[in-house]
Amino acid sequence: MSMVLFASVVRVGDGLPLSASTDYEQDRELQETKRHLKGLSKKLGQFPDRCTLKTGPYNVNFTSALGVGYLMVCTANYPSVLAFCFLDELQKEFIITYDPKRISSAVRPYSFIEFDTFIQKTKQRYNSPRSLSTKINLADMQTEIKLRPPYQLSPEDLRAINGFSVHTPSKYKGIAPTQMLEPVTLSGIVSCVLSILCGGLNLLRGVHAIESILQCYLFAYFSVWRNSKSFLAFALICLSNMYLYELRNMWQILFHVAVGAFMTLQIRLRQPLGKAPDYNV
Template structure:
């Protein structure tokens, strides 16, 4: 019988499970398959954004058992051959994975994952996903997974409710990568020291387009960093010439330089806890300028603090992209 057996939603950066379907838990064969999916979920960033795995490797009757144990020939086998289909959108930092029977249509599998993706994007924002600490923090999403599974396990009624033409076209134009035995073996510890051949293929988290105000803020921040660096070098010269000079001024100048440049980095690249890191860098800029009040006049201090606040605001406004550019293609 052609059907969806299991589905889960995971966070790409660390494989943290966010939600999953809860039925078929009594099936030992599926439990073993899910163990491999759990290992795979922690390596999603090393693979292309759309992958699939059919028969052989996840054949609980034969090949899968050899991956689990070469000696356990008496293991109970009571599930049909299944295939694993996984897909995740790197720009959103979330992966959507499923297990289905071997004869389940490829287009239906990825259409199913696409529905999960669309609903999850609408229901949960990126900030909440990135801040999740506990497994299955969004377990309530299981209700949608369960209802969607029921629909996709009834192909006759399903065919009249969804349009698969777009998905068929997308799969033809950009077919999913077929995982191999080498891929699964590497994930399960057989080739742990081998560097992933997919490193760099999966795109990083993308930020929204840079605005003019963002460019100005970044340039001003670099300027402030350069001024701090220049004053820090001069402070070192003063310390070497006059032992009475306070070396802490040198530290304050260089910390200010580091904070300004780190603000620029946070503006250009995505980072976890990006807004919090930016605020801490701004706090460092303020503290350094407070300490340097004897060496700077009020206008200089105000300039440095204002630039720090400006780029902190720009970092907050430049959010991660809500959808991939070709999401609706």
């Protein structure tokens, strides 16, 4: 029989358990799987925001967003789309119910144990497919999983979770840039054209145009620390114009700085598409 067996909510930064479903299951293999889940909860920040770990007769699925991770154990034959719909419901309810400041300031394990009531009700619904089918829309989740499937954790990842590797986390840094961004707006196109123009003018002056090129790249593609890189590029533009102070008049300098600031704003406004950072997008 396919079913959800256990679920928990943890803080991503330190793995502090915030809430969990109450269960009295004594199956040895399930207890071993929950041990892996406990180890995984302490290292969520090292993995992509949606993963599946297969451990024999059981699967561990998890998602993370806004500094909170949502994990669940289900039987191996439980449909993946239902598993992530289940986690999606937990996330939406938890975000609505609890203030981020309260979450970040929690110091005691299971500070939000009352959330177990919602977990249990949701678990019962997802273990009764007939009553569930009319209450959720599987199409959106099916499309999303097809476009961005969960990362399948490997035996090597499992060893890293259990503390046998210290070099594993670095390989996940290449996963985040595949994140799609929101559609380009007219103001974004204008900022790109102006940025390219400024880059061309800087090349004519014999000055590196790498700042403008970097800004265009950050606007077009998602990358780790994207906002920080955009502010760094803007700072370099300001420094370059200070260097050219004697070669340009005030209006030219203001134009370059204004375009750099406008481009930085467009990078900041163009957010990732999909479930990062919020599944409700």
